[in-house]
Amino acid sequence: MRRSTSTTSSKSASAPPRPLSGTRATAVIAAAGSGSRLGAGGPKALVPIGGRPLVAWSLDAVRRAQAIDAIVVAAPPAHVDELRELAGDDVAVVPGGASRSESVARALAAAAGEFAVVHDAARPLASPELFDGIVAALAEDPGVAGLVAAAPVIDTIKRCRGEELEVVETPDRSEFWAIQTPQAFRADALRAALDVPTERLATATDDASLVEAAGGRVRVYPVAEPNPKLTRPVDRFLIEALLRERETLTR
Ligand code: CTP
Numbered sequence: 001m002r003r004s005t006s007t008t009s010s011k012s013a014s015a016p017p018r019p020l021s022g023t024r025a026t027a028v029i030a031a032a033g034s035g036s037r038l039g040a041g042g043p044k045a046l047v048p049i050g051g052r053p054l055v056a057w058s059l060d061a062v063r064r065a066q067a068i069d070a071i072v073v074a075a076p077p078a079h080v081d082e083l084r085e086l087a088g089d090d091v092a093v094v095p096g097g098a099s100r101s102e103s104v105a106r107a108l109a110a111a112a113g114e115f116a117v118v119h120d121a122a123r124p125l126a127s128p129e130l131f132d133g134i135v136a137a138l139a140e141d142p143g144v145a146g147l148v149a150a151a152p153v154i155d156t157i158k159r160c161r162g163e164e165l166e167v168v169e170t171p172d173r174s175e176f177w178a179i180q181t182p183q184a185f186r187a188d189a190l191r192a193a194l195d196v197p198t199e200r201l202a203t204a205t206d207d208a209s210l211v212e213a214a215g216g217r218v219r220v221y222p223v224a225e226p227n228p229k230l231t232r233p234v235d236r237f238l239i240e241a242l243l244r245e246r247e248t249l250t251r
């Protein structure tokens with residue numbers, strides 16, 4: 001999807017990812033959260049990061065991804081018009097729900113195409129190449145319902161119990177992955193997985209877990225580039241530094 005809009009910068013001239021003929025994917029951007037942990041006094045998707053609203057970075061990336069041919073954004077219900085203005089006419093904006101997965105389900109209802117790629121607006125470093133790569137990998141593996149972007153866990157993981165947090169197990173770290181977005185799915189599998197009561201949607205911390213619970217196979221798509229999530233105020237420092245570094249490298 002390549003268009004010139006107010007949120008697309010001059011960097012679209014950089015090396016194009018490999019073409020994906022016949023692949024049709026809709027990007028579903030979850031941007032309806034309130035950002036309570038960030039505490040910016042307004043919805044996180046609209047908080048200025050690196051000089052532009054947070055969600056603008058993800059919109060840029062999916063616009064430049066060749067595998068993406070449609071974009072749907074779940075917006076905070078009170079900010080739908082603002083998001084429409086910011087995103088432009090080629091983006092569908094729907095009011096989000098009370099939980100993240102409910103927002104995704106609402107946006108997915110407005111999505112067409114064989115594949116749906118869900119992405120959190122809170123991860124502004126995800127690149128067009130990452131979107132293209134994960135869709136290509138999904139298209140190449142008909143046996144899986146979804147692929148999730150992920151990085152190897154760096155810290156040692158321990159399972160603890162009770163109020164005293166007694167350690168009961170130190171599992172083999174090499175089996176653990178820190179899961180991110182984008183997460184790419186066969187759209188019908190994601191639709192079926194999200195067709196559960198809203199209370200169940202509210203317990204899910206990602207979409208793949210619902211697909212797994214519905215019996216779908218999910219694989220990790222390893223991501224080497226930093227793809228941090230803006231959650232707490234301190235995250236802003238790293239994210240803005242990385243965005244600055246990327247701008248410098250691609251200028
Ligand atoms: N999200 C959403 N709809 C919701 C809740 C979250 O679309 N009802 C989106 C957020 O906008 C964000 C992504 O899901 O892009 C990941 O959620 P998170 O980082 O938890 O963002 P918030 O829910 O906004 O933050 P907090 O939990 O601190 O309130």
Ligand code: MG
Pocket residue numbers: 033
């Ligand atoms: Mg949240």
